[in-house]
Amino acid sequence: MTRFTRLLPNGVRRAFRLPQSRERLLAEMDAEVRAHFEMRVAELRARGLNEPEAEAEALRRFGDTEDFRAHTARRATRRARSDGTVEWLTDWTQDIRFAARQFNKHRAFTALAVATLALGIGANAAIFTVVHRLLISPLPYPDGNHIVALTMDGDERALQSRSGPAILAAWQARAHSVESIAAMSVRAIQVQDIEEQDTIPAFITSNFLHMLGVKPALGREFRLDEERTDAGVAMITYHLWQRSYGGRADAIGAKIQAEGKPYTIVGVTPPEMGAPISLTGTTSPLHEAAPSIWLPGQLDSIGGNVFARLRAGVSAQQASKELQSIAATVPRHAIPPPPPGRRAPPMMAQRTGPLCCAHAIRAQDLVDPAEARAVEILFVAVAVLLLIACANVANLLMARAWTRRREFAVRVALGAGRGRLARLVLTESVTLALAGGLFGIGIAWETLRIILALRPPALANLAGVHVDAAVLLWSVGVSVFTGILFGSAPALLAGRRSVGDVLRSETRAGSGDGASGRMRSTLIVAEVAMSLVLLAGAALLVQSFIALQRVPLGYDPHNLVAMDILLPMRRMSPDERLGFERAVLTRLQGTPGVSEAAIGTLPSEPYQIHGMTLETEADAAGQSRSIQDFSETTMSPNYFHLARMSLVEGRLPDSAQWTRAIVPDPDANAPPEEIVINRELARRLWPNGGAVGARLRKGIMGTSQYFAVVGIVEDIRLPGRGVIGGPGIYQLPLPVEIPLIARLSNGAHLTASDLRRIVAQTDPRPVAQTVINGDDYLRNALAPTRFAMALLVAFAVVALMLSAIGLYGVIAYSVSQRTREIGIRVALGAEPSAIVGLVARSGLTLAIAGALIGVVVAAGATRTLTSMLYGVRPGDPVTFVSMALLVGVVAVLASFVPARRALRIDPIEALRAE
Numbered sequence: 039m040t041r042f043t044r045l046l047p048n049g050v051r052r053a054f055r056l057p058q059s060r061e062r063l064l065a066e067m068d069a070e071v072r073a074h075f076e077m078r079v080a081e082l083r084a085r086g087l088n089e090p091e092a093e094a095e096a097l098r099r100f101g102d103t104e105d106f107r108a109h110t111a112r113r114a115t116r117r118a119r120s121d122g123t124v125e126w127l128t129d130w131t132q133d134i135r136f137a138a139r140q141f142n143k144h145r146a147f148t149a150l151a152v153a154t155l156a157l158g159i160g161a162n163a164a165i166f167t168v169v170h171r172l173l174i175s176p177l178p179y180p181d182g183n184h185i186v187a188l189t190m191d192g193d194e195r196a197l198q199s200r201s202g203p204a205i206l207a208a209w210q211a212r213a214h215s216v217e218s219i220a221a222m223s224v225r226a227i228q229v230q231d232i233e234e235q236d237t238i239p240a241f242i243t244s245n246f247l248h249m250l251g252v253k254p255a256l257g258r259e260f261r262l263d264e265e266r267t268d269a270g271v272a273m274i275t276y277h278l279w280q281r282s283y284g285g286r287a288d289a290i291g292a293k294i295q296a297e298g299k300p301y302t303i304v305g306v307t308p309p310e311m312g313a314p315i316s317l318t319g320t321t322s323p324l325h326e327a328a329p330s331i332w333l334p335g336q337l338d339s340i341g342g343n344v345f346a347r348l349r350a351g352v353s354a355q356q357a358s359k360e361l362q363s364i365a366a367t368v369p370r371h372a373i374p375p376p377p378p379g380r381r382a383p384p385m386m387a388q389r390t391g392p393l394c395c396a397h398a399i400r401a402q403d404l405v406d407p408a409e410a411r412a413v414e415i416l417f418v419a420v421a422v423l424l425l426i427a428c429a430n431v432a433n434l435l436m437a438r439a440w441t442r443r444r445e446f447a448v449r450v451a452l453g454a455g456r457g458r459l460a461r462l463v464l465t466e467s468v469t470l471a472l473a474g475g476l477f478g479i480g481i482a483w484e485t486l487r488i489i490l491a492l493r494p495p496a497l498a499n500l501a502g503v504h505v506d507a508a509v510l511l512w513s514v515g516v517s518v519f520t521g522i523l524f525g526s527a528p529a530l531l532a533g534r535r536s537v538g539d540v541l542r543s544e545t546r547a548g549s550g551d552g553a554s555g556r557m558r559s560t561l562i563v564a565e566v567a568m569s570l571v572l573l574a575g576a577a578l579l580v581q582s583f584i585a586l587q588r589v590p591l592g593y594d595p596h597n598l599v600a601m602d603i604l605l606p607m608r609r610m611s612p613d614e615r616l617g618f619e620r621a622v623l624t625r626l627q628g629t630p631g632v633s634e635a636a637i638g639t640l641p642s643e644p645y646q647i648h649g650m651t652l653e654t655e656a657d658a659a660g661q662s663r664s665i666q667d668f669s670e671t672t673m674s675p676n677y678f679h680l681a682r683m684s685l686v687e688g689r690l691p692d693s694a695q696w697t698r699a700i701v702p703d704p705d706a707n708a709p710p711e712e713i714v715i716n717r718e719l720a721r722r723l724w725p726n727g728g729a730v731g732a733r734l735r736k737g738i739m740g741t742s743q744y745f746a747v748v749g750i751v752e753d754i755r756l757p758g759r760g761v762i763g764g765p766g767i768y769q770l771p772l773p774v775e776i777p778l779i780a781r782l783s784n785g786a787h788l789t790a791s792d793l794r795r796i797v798a799q800t801d802p803r804p805v806a807q808t809v810i811n812g813d814d815y816l817r818n819a820l821a822p823t824r825f826a827m828a829l830l831v832a833f834a835v836v837a838l839m840l841s842a843i844g845l846y847g848v849i850a851y852s853v854s855q856r857t858r859e860i861g862i863r864v865a866l867g868a869e870p871s872a873i874v875g876l877v878a879r880s881g882l883t884l885a886i887a888g889a890l891i892g893v894v895v896a897a898g899a900t901r902t903l904t905s906m907l908y909g910v911r912p913g914d915p916v917t918f919v920s921m922a923l924l925v926g927v928v929a930v931l932a933s934f935v936p937a938r939r940a941l942r943i944d945p946i947e948a949l950r951a952e
Contacts, residue, residue: 133465140466141473147438148470151431154843155474155520157836158427160481161420163505163513167486169417170512171503173410176401178310180251184348186357186398187315188219190365203338205365209346210337212364215357216346216398220249221337222313224329239272239296240313241335247307249347250314255279257290257305260334272301273332276309294331307332314345315401346398357398365396409494411905412826418902419575419833422568424516426837428524429561430844435467435528436558437851460529467525468518475517479505482513492828494821527557555852559884562848565841566888566925567895572834573921574896575903578910579827581917585909586757586820593641593754594682595812599788600640603776603797619776621800623674626778629796631786637674639777640815641681641754644669644763651737652767654723663723669763672777677768678714678751680781686717688730688749710744711769717753719765734767745769756819757908823906838928841888846932849881853936860943870941877937878930885929889922896921 075096082092141148177185190205210219220243244260247253255276264271272294274282283289292303312329337344348357439446446459482505490503603622619637626635639645646669653664671677675691691712710733720729734745751768753761782788793809853860860873900912910917 133462137466137469152474154427154430156477158424159475159478162424163482164485165417165420166512167509173402177314185314186354188344189397205368208364208368215352215360217349218245218249219346220246222343239331240329241333243337252308254305255308264334265336269334271304273305275307275330278330279306354398354400361396416829423833423837426565426568426840428520429565430840432524432527433558433561439528463529464525468521471517471521475513492825494825558848562884563888565844567892569837569841570892571896571899572837576831576834577917581910582907583823583827589757592752595816597782598812600779601793601809618801625796631783632780633783634680635780636677636680638677638779642756642762644671653735655733669766671768673768684752686750710746712748713745714749714768716766718761720750722765842928842932849933849936853940860940873940874937877940878933881929881933889925893918
């Protein structure tokens with residue numbers, strides 16, 4: 039700073055009130071010492087001493103000049119620092135007090151400017167809150183960005199393989215990129231002695247809370263020596279503690295029964311605790327258990343959902359590389375094939391040899407790309423909205439600066455530099471922006487409530503998000519930035535005119551400063567252009583949303599409900615499982631309001647299978663086709679009728695196949711199990727037809743199983759997502775869980791409590807999970823587009839309103855500056871229509887220029903919406919023309935009031951005012 043200020047001219051230093059540099063102060067003090075020295079020499083010579091004697095005597099009396107100079111330098115440094123700080127604080131305080139007086143004097147102007155800025159800053163803060171939670175700091179834990187999920191081969195279930203415990207042990211012993219490794223696993227076991235009937239337990243390691251960086255709300259966490267099945271201790275969630283125990287402290291020490299074993303409650307988890315990262319990627323509540331009870335378990339026995347906390351300064355990519363290098367040294371073991379006649383579970387195929395890939399995955403990396411894209415687009419939209427608000431306020435400030443030109447001239451005449459005037463205007467604009475930011479925080483709270491109400495299911499982790507310290511800091515930064523941004527133009531124009539120009543302009547009427555007028559017009563053109571971009575994007579999303587609602591689904595989701603039943607840890611025998619399934623279906627079909635029930639998932643929620651192979655038999659040329667990734671839907675024979683799915687070719691499996699799939703036929707020569715495939719799979723594997731009657735081999739974990747294709751059904755589609763699951767097969771139920779689907783009568787309802795009661799009456803061991811409605815699922819599928827559409831439409835409407843207000847302000851100001859001209863025109867006999875056309879023409883000219891620029895910009899900007907559009911092109915000309923016409927209509931309406939005011943101008947009064 040010192041070196042820089044030393045080089046500045048004096049005029050610049052005075053203009054900005056920069057403090058004196060240390061070198062300048064030292065030079066002044068040296069000059070003062072020399073002056074005193076010379077005066078002393080002159081005095082001694084007057085007493086009769088010659089020149090050398092006088093200088094020697096003067097030096098003797100002055101003492102050590104170097105020591106004095108060092109002392110002077112220290113004083114100069116302190117003085118420069120103190121004077122500079124005091125001067126800066128004094129000037130800024132005076133400017134702020136003056137700005138406050140000006141705002142109080144012009145309350146209408148202040149209210150309009152603050153309200154405009156509050157809208158822009160508030161919307162920006164609300165969307166930043168969402169961005170911060172989703173993409174910057176998504177986990178509500180201390181240093182949540184350091185928490186990652188650990189997976190192998192891209193599938194967390196691979197850690198349940200025989201090699202999993204050895205790999206986890208190697209990571210714990212040798213990994214330096216992570217502080218701690220913990221695990222969690224949800225299992226289906228029966229819990230008694232709890233009033234809540236939907237309690238689902240989860241097993242966690244003793245360091246799970248420490249890894250999250252949280253502490254129990256009451257009691258303690260598990261100890262390392264309690265990581266065993268016979269420890270007999272448990273923790274309950276905060277919400278279960280409040281509901282079942284009334285938040286009482288005596289819950290610690292209470293007993294619960296699980297699987298016939300007693301457990302003592304030793305702690306209550308904090309309210310925000312849960313599975314930090316979900317790797318399922320599903321948008322449905324199905325398959326998503328919400329644990330209410332936590333039981334201790336060991337890392338090598340839990341497997342599956344493994345999490346870690348990264349060390350400070352370590353990225354997820356660096357951790358992945360280290361974990362990969364460690365795991366590559368652990369040999370992988372082949373998993374033995376299942377017993378004869380038993381189907382292997384649909385997991386990733388295990389291989390022998392070294393690990394394929396290990397990953398440390400952050401929560402923000404798992405955000406649905408469509409949802410992340412929608413949030414990013416909204417963030418850009420609110421930035422555009424904020425720019426429009428800034429342009430509006432800049433117009434107001436420039437108009438006000440024109441009315442204050444005499445004040446500025448007087449300040450210049452009294453010695454104020456151009457920079458001093460610029461700093462005064464910038465202080466006012468930043469103060470105005472901070473006031474807008476303060477009110478914008480309140481708008482952000484309300485906007486955030488609307489966003490949370492409209493959020494799609496994939497953004498469920500936004501529940502409980504609020505305006506925190508990071509958002510407040512962002513809002514302050516945005517306020518200061520916008521204050522400087524919209525105050526720059528008035529600041530540059532504040533001291534541009536000389537005193538003589540101002541005084542001469544006071545002696546005659548004028549239409550205002552040409553440069554400021556051009557600047558205001560330019561800002562209005564920019565506002566209109568930016569508004570058109572937002573309107574075009576919103577219109578495209580509205581059309582896309584309408585088109586998505588017309589997509590044929592391939593099934594009827596109306597009155598359809600789906601649910602899961604997790605089988606107990608001690609699995610049922612095949613005969614028990616078959617009996618249980620049939621009994622549950624019988625009870626479910628006998629429930630009032632249920633017209634039909636079947637085994638199966640929602641048609642739009644198939645299981646995604648990776649690492650397996652589906653292969654056709656070799657044709658006459660010895661060629662076969664195969665695919666690696668596909669979907670699998672388990673079902674009972676009446677599933678297709680219940681879901682209203684169309685059979686394209688062939689037939690459906692009969693009921694006997696259901697029994698053979700669950701209770702295997704010991705005869706090795708028994709015919710293969712019958713399956714149904716979708717059209718997409720038929721196109722992939724049998725492009726020339728002939729799928730029905732063909733045999734299909736499924737290879738998994740070193741084993742092969744053959745199926746006979748007996749039918750082809752229509753593909754299942756979801757709006758905007760194409761064929762769900764890609765190539766897919768339909769076969770009989772899995773051995774670990776039973777998905778149920780039912781169709782209800784009109785007006786009937788089936789809740790999770792109803793399902794739990796039905797299951798408990800059949801067998802107390804399985805655990806029923808969430809029930810989801812087919813109509814709700816369809817609404818959830820449309821939610822990303824609906825979410826972005828609703829908010830973008832709202833922002834576009836606000837932007838259009840701000841542009842209309844700005845256009846009205848410019849035209850009204852122009853009318854006030856052209857009072858003399860309009861009065862003379864009226865006195866000379868101008869028709870009212872000519873006066874109206876004169877006024878409206880200026881507004882329409884600005885609107886047309888803005889619309890033309892906006893169309894060009896929108897043609898490129900709307901391409902960013904391509905992934906969110908359906909049934910409409912990003913550059914749809916009809917949409918652009920329609921929005922341009924809308925902008926023109928708004929411009930005409932904004933010009934109407936100033937035009938009527940121009941008609942009421944009295945020419946006599948106008949001339950007398952001159």
